[in-house]
Amino acid sequence: MTDLQNREAEISQIVVTAAQMREIEERIFAAGMPVVALMEKVAGLISRRLEAMIPPGKSRVGVLVGPGHNGGDALVVARELHFRGYEVWIYNPFNKLKELTGKHLQYAQSLGIPCYQAVEQLRDCDVLVDGLFGFGLERKLKDKIAVAINELNTWKQPIFSIDLPSGLHTDTGEALGTAIRATHTFCLGLWKLAFLQDRALDYLGNAELIDFDIPIADVEAVLKDVAKFTRITTAKAIANLPLPRRPVTHKYKEGHLLLVCGSHRYAGGAILTALGARASGVGMLSIAVPEYLKPILVSHLPEALVIGCPETETGAIAHLQLPEKTDLSTFDAIAIGPGLTIDATPIVQQVMESKRPLVLDADALNILAQIGTISTLQKRQAPTILTPHEGEFKRLFPNIPDIQQDKVKAVSQAALQSGAIVLLKGARTLIANAHGSLWLNPNSTPALARGGSGDVLTGIMGGLLAQAMKKQIAIEEVVATASWWHSQAGIIAAQERTELGVDAFTLTQYLMQAIVNCH
């Protein structure tokens, strides 16, 4: 890789808060970079991107200008587009501007660029550029500016937001009062946390990072002693796959996974989990299911070792009847939960006592919540991964009330309290470990909002985990890679089949394509 490619790879993984971004920016200014020069540079890069996207000549561009440096960026863009032949109109309703922003406004007006205080004046513009507020937004938007944003959101033109859609909180992604619904957002310098939050997705449109050459040393200096947020990238996920295999190996060297899943009521969950595990390439796959399900599983996965277990009256696994000379320590990893039903409580308790790394999902999480999340996990002597959706999360951690308010905080607290790695499913999946570090999946598709989709994830994760135990891959990276793989397959499947065409079985059929595409 060239130095530039290395930089791109590194920058694309970093996620910062508003406070961290300000600190990084302060270091750059303290090192001698003039504020004015940085604004010129950043806005120059944005202008070039806009020129590539907006047809020149007959386009009228409306530029929304706020009081701070986000407004300053917008005014430099307005000036540059004016010189490139676009008709530019400015909307600026503020009487008090930061000094530099005020100077740019003065110059723009001297060039004859019209400037209006009423947003309705921009209604006939072909596109809008939003520079009202960036990471300096501190308070809820109200009065005239909130009314203007609500009005703008009813218009049909594309809106290009600078740094953030104005009104969004840089960290939580919450709309403070109201916020611009952008078509496209240019995130400046480093990914801000808002870009990885579910609640921001309705506002961001297409998000693009504009790298303006922040020195990595400044980023590292600011982030060195704090819990890190890592954006999961394709390059990193691919690097953490168990590829290439060693030329000389055998099945047990490539990981042995035990899946514990299924019941009479939920037979399909076991199949889907197993198909996810199969796609992971795991060397050996054992699947413990109620006896009744054994023939069904065998017919779907002839290569797997299917262990039929005695059943409860309700058709759940009554106890784990492992083959002779086998106990739970035989396996490199265990994944348990999909389709179990709550009647399999003793099985979950038994598996929790093993010293093998464990993935818990679905009913295993509901059972854990019933037997006591924290007290049970405290006794564990090996890594545990919990993969709840929001409902399961609330049952597992009832003392964390404000999950909706701030998912990042909630998932971090959950990991800290439990000592487990917690993956919270959502449009933007979050993964936290007990040391306060966080991994965020930047891409997914609503096509995955479907029954059985989570079972596939559990299978992939279990399979990768079993393989990773034979290699030097951190468990958090395995979880992140599984999340990436799952969503990537969903994205590819949705591209070919629409968002309606990605049932969980179909998803399993796209897992290979997702990684082949990247090689």
Ligand SMILES: NC(=O)C1=CN([C@@H]2O[C@H](COP(=O)(O)OP(=O)(O)OC[C@H]3O[C@@H](n4cnc5c(N)ncnc54)[C@H](O)[C@@H]3O)[C@@H](O)[C@H]2O)[C@H](O)CC1
């Ligand atoms: N990241 C960088 O290194 C660079 C950032 N640039 C751009 O600068 C903004 C941040 O600029 P800043 O002046 O700090 O903040 P804003 O422009 O986002 O807005 C602050 C401005 O707005 C006032 N304000 C805050 N909340 C409200 C409110 N609810 N209602 C009304 N007014 C409000 C506040 O008092 C300030 O006056 C960043 O996003 C980038 O776009 C640089 O140009 C390049 C380098």
Ligand SMILES: [K+]
């Ligand atoms: K903005």
